[in-house]
Structures are given as structure tokens and as C-alpha cells.
């Protein structure tokens with residue numbers, strides 16, 4: 001055991017040494033996007049207290065840089081700036097907003113590689129995935145640039161002859177956004193793109209682990225000509241996060257709160273928003289069931305499971321959390337799936353053959369371990385992985401477990417890590433009961449070649465999004481969001497902009 005610990009420590013030390021060298025050269029690549037200031041009212045500003053906090057690379061713990069540790073007084077300034085900017089931004093034409101969003105989109109794509117490197121440095125996901133996230137994130141700006149021009153109202157047949165009813169759509173006002181570390185870029189553009197298109201202004205609090213991607217987006221928004229105060233990004237450490245979050249929920253100048261993160265935090269924010277009756281969108285935790293029926297194409301199901309389970313090392317809200325596999329194909333699926341999992345390459349996201357980066361921190365690793373320990377203590381079997389990776393730090397081996405049952409933690413909670421627990425089932429009814437036996441309902445997946453079963457199961461799953469013979473469901477054109485305790489509202493798609501618009505009924509009388 002001591003020998004294993006020594007070799008893990010050595011592997012980690014070597015990783016840190018080589019990362020320091022790589023970091024120096026990498027900084028030249030994304031150094032344009034490393035401000036040590038936040039972005040308020042179109043200016044780069046420090047915290048009024050002068051406090052800062054470090055941003056660390058999760059692959060090696062090396063400091064990337066420092067950003068302002070803002071308090072509520074700084075955030076109040078950002079809210080006031082956004083409120084002032086709203087007075088003019090709401091009067092811009094849809095075409096003007098379209099043009100600015102498109103310019104921003106193009107600048108992001110022109111800087112895709114640099115932004116992706118920055119994202120890998122602060123979040124850890126492999127560079128190819130980071131490149132994908134930048135393009136995914138930018139696609140929301142392109143999409144909502146178009147949607148800005150389609151905020152049509154309605155003419156409603158009036159109940160009496162001397163009236164005419166017209167419904168117009170208006171921006172809700174200042175929108176606050178609290179965004180997560182697992183998609184440091186795309187979760188900002190998915191919210192801000194919709195808000196700006198609708199005519200709202202914004203105050204964004206990015207996750208303390210990944211503020212640089214947010215600040216880089218501000219730099220490019222500024223270059224695109226988006227006016228001062230329309231986008232404000234306030235950075236703060238974990239220490240100040242709850243006070244800042246509370247202010248964003250309670251300030252009467254903010255009309256709308258959009259949050260992506262855990263269900264537990266979402267519930268707190270909902271309660272705090274009640275006092276000012278804010279519009280809210282909540283994209284919260286999931287516990288996605290990934291069901292493979294006997295009729296499925298097993299190779300396709302394995303491919304889908306790999307994509308859904310191991311995206312961002314299992315750290316997305318829509319990652320398959322529980323794999324339910326029907327008894328007739330269970331052994332074949334487990335065999336093929338575990339072979340594919342063994343081929344995954346864990347490492348620093350900057351290494352070209354890495355497919356699995358580190359988890360965000362050691363707390364995340366401990367959660368994966370606790371789910372494995374709990375399952376094993378109740379009789380589950382580890383087929384592959386199951387341990388911290390020899391690179392140490394927050395690297396964990398991609399893991400497959402069989403003999404899992406729905407009472408185990410790995411099925412009851414969202415693991416948010418590279419653990420695939422497989423539950424064997426016999427009937428469709430049984431699979432649906434397990435899949436729906438949870439208070440959350442974000443995404444669900446199933447693989448089947450039986451058309452009647454496909455419709456039945458798609459309709460029965462209590463989730464907001466269903467992947468049918470497909471493990472990747474997210475895109476800018478499709479509504480993203482959940483049911484039950486997985487959230488409120490939808491992001492992306494033609495529905496996403498509605499979250500930032502009020503309907504106003506104009507009743508023309510006595511005509």
C-alpha cells in the first residue's frame with residue numbers, strides 16, 4: 001500500500017513538473033484572456049476591497065492566475081450598471097441586437113482554440129472536448145441572434161365588437177445568472193444569448209473554479225461592440241458566493257434569475273427569490289437512467305453509453321447516471337461496454353491522447369468513492385476501474401459496476417463522475433419503475449428497436465429530454481430543461497427566449 005502511495009505521489013509530482021513547463025508555453029496561447037479584473041459597466045475593475053482569489057488548474061493544482069473576490073457592494077454596482085444599460089438596450093432594434101450577437105459569435109469562433117485552452121486549463125476537460133464546448137456555446141449566440149428577430153406577438157379575436165386585443169412581448173429587465181464550472185463557457189452563452197436577444201441586460205456570477213472563460217467572453221463581447229453595462233461579470237470566491245447569490249435573488253432591480261447547478265442550491269435560490277417574485281429558470285441536478293432493452297443494437301447502445309456517461313468525465317447534468325440493462329443482453333452489453341471503458345485514457349486535458357480529464361476537485365473524487373464503497377458493501381461487483389488513478393490529485397479511473405440495485409447510493413444520487421453502475425432488469429414495467437422512481441427528471445435515454453416500445457417508453461419517462469438510440473441530446477435548437485426537481489423553464493431552442501420576455505396584453509376599447 002505504501003509503495004502504491006509512493007508511486008502515485010511520484011506520478012503526480014512528475015505531472016506537476018511537466019505541467020509547469022506546458023503552462024508557461026500554454027499561457028502564451030491564452031494569455032490574452034487572463035485579466036485579473038472583473039467586468040462591470042464596460043470597465044475592468046478590481047474588488048473594492050482589493051481582495052483576490054486564485055484560480056487553479058484541476059489537473060495539477062497549479063495557479064493559473066488571480067481574480068477579484070467581490071462582495072455584495074461590488075455586485076450592487078454591477079446591478080445598477082445593468083439597470084441603467086437596460087434603459088437604452090431595450091430600445092435597440094431586433095436587427096441591431098442580431099448584428100451584435102452575430103459579431104460576438106464570430107469573434108468567439110475566431111478565437112476558438114485560445115478559448116478552449118483556457119477552458120481546459122481552468123476546468124480540466126480534454127482539449128477536443130473544450131473545442132467542442134466553445135463551438136456549442138457560440139452556437140447559442142448565433143441561434144439567439146436569429147430568434148431576436150422572431151419575438152412575434154399576437155392579435156387575438158376580441159370577445160366584443162368594439163375591442164381589439166394585441167399581445168406584445170417585452171424584455172423582463174435585468175437578468176442575473178449563476179453559472180456552473182462544468183461548462184464554463186456554454187452555460188453563459190446559453191443564458192446571456194437569450195437574454196440579450198430579448199433585450200435584457202445581465203449580471204453573471206460564474207463558478208469560482210472557472211471565472212476566466214466568463215471574463216474571456218466579456219473581452220470578446222466588448223470587441224464586438226456590445227454596449228457597456230449590457231453584460232457584467234462579477235467574480236467571487238466560495239466564501240462570498242452565498243451572500244452574492246442572495247443579493248442576486250433579492251435585489252428588486254433584478255427581474256429574472258437563471259441558475260444552473262445542484263437541486264439543493266436551486267431550492268435555496270428559489271426561496272430567496274420569492275420575496276421579490278422573480279422570474280426564475282432553474283436547470284438543476286439529474287439522475288439519468290440509460291435503459292438498454294433486449295431489442296437494442298448493443299454496439300450502438302455501447303457507443304451511446306460511452307458518449308453519455310463519460311462526457312466531461314461524467315460531470316454533466318445529463319450524463320447517464322444509472323445504466324439499466326435487460327437480462328437478455330445484459331452480459332453482452334457489460335462485456336462490450338467494459339472493453340470500451342478500459343480503452344479510455346485518463347490524463348491532463350492538454351495531452352493529445354487524453355479522453356478523460358481530472359474531476360473538478362478531490363471532494364468530487366470522494367463522492368465517487370463513497371458511491372462505489374456503498375455499492376460494494378451491498379454486494380455490487382467492480383468490473384473495471386474502481387480506484388483513484390495513479391496520476392493522483394483528482395484523477396479517477398473510469399469505472400463499471402454490475403449487480404447494482406436501486407437502493408444503492410449510486411442509483412439514488414447523481415454521482416457526477418466516471419462511474420457507470422449497471423442494474424439488471426427483466427421487464428419494461430420494471431425498468432420504467434426504476435427510471436421514474438426518483439424526485440428528479442432531467443434527461444433519460446433508452447435503446448430499443450421496437451417501435452411500439454419506443455413510443456411507449458418515450459412518453460412514460462418522467463424527464464424533460466429523452467435520447468432514443470442516442471447518447472448525445474444537447475444542441476442549440478432543442479429545448480434543454482427538466483421536470484420534477486430538475487428545474488423550471490427551458491434553455492436554447494425557440495422556447496429559450498421566452499424565459500426573458502413578458503407578455504403584455506394591449507386591449508383597445510371603445511373602437
Ligand code: SIN
Pocket residue numbers: 182183260283315316317318474480
Ligand atoms: C449541464 O450539464 O448542465 C449541461 C449539459 C449540456 O448542455 O449538454
